[in-house]
Amino acid sequence: NAGVTQTPKFRVLKTGQSMTLLCAQDMNHEYMYWYRQDPGMGLRLIHYSVGEGTTAKGEVPDGYNVSRLKKQNFLLGLESAAPSQTSVYFCASGRSDTQYFGPGTRLTVL
Amino acid sequence: QKEVEQDPGPLSVPEGAIVSLNCTYSNSAFQYFMWYRQYSRKGPELLMYTYSSGNKEDGRFTAQVDKSSKYISLFIRDSQPSDSATYLCAGGDSWGKLQFGAGTQVVVTP
Secondary structure: OOOEEEEOOEEEEOOOOOEEEEEEEOOOOOEEEEEEEEOOOEEEEEEEEOOOOOOEEOOOOOOEEEEOOOOOEEEEEEOOOOHHHOEEEEEEEEOOOOEEEOOOEEEEEO | OOOEEEOOOOEEEEOOOOEEEEEEEOOOOOOEEEEEEEOOOOOOEEEEEEOOOEEEEEOOEEEEEEOOOOEEEEEEOOOOHHHOEEEEEEEEOOOOOEEEOOOEEEEEEO
C-alpha cells in the first residue's frame, strides 16, 4: 500500500503559468481533500470531494479548480499562478473523522 | 480570528518528561478532534482522533477533550528525542472539513 501519493514533489512556476497537481490514494477512500500550508497559518482547506464526480469549496478556494473523475484520484489545478500561491500543498484522503496525508508538493511562483 | 488557536512554541523538554500540548476552539459545530504530528518537510501523520469529551489513550499518547470549555489537549509520556516535531490540533465537521491550529513545535533534548 502506497497510501497517499502526490505528483510532483517540487515545482517552480512563473506568474501566469498553469499547472495541475495530482493526488492518488490506494485505500479506497470516498473523501479526498486539498490543503495548503503556509508559515504561521497552519493548514487551510482549499477544496474537497466526498465521492467520485463531486467537489466542493473549502476555506480558501479562489484561484484553484479541482476534479475527481476517478475515485482514487483528486486533481488540483492552478489556471494562472500568482506569487500568493507559493506554498506547500498537501492532499489527504479518508473518512469524515480520519484523514491521511500525502508527502506534499512544494510550489514556488516567481 | 482563527477557529482553532494553538501556541506555536517552541516547547523544549528534557527526555523522559511529559509533553503537554493545548488548543482552544470556538466552533461549536466541531464533531471530532484530531492530533497530527509533522516532521520537518514531511506530511502530517495522524496520531489520535476523538469524538467526545473525556480522555483517549494510545500507548504514550493521551488526548483529552473538554467541550464545555472548548479545550483540547495532548499529553506525551516518557518523551523521546524522536518526538521532536510540530504537533497540529484540528477540529472537524461531519464532512471531514478540518480547521487546524497553527501547530506547536516540540523539542525533546537528550
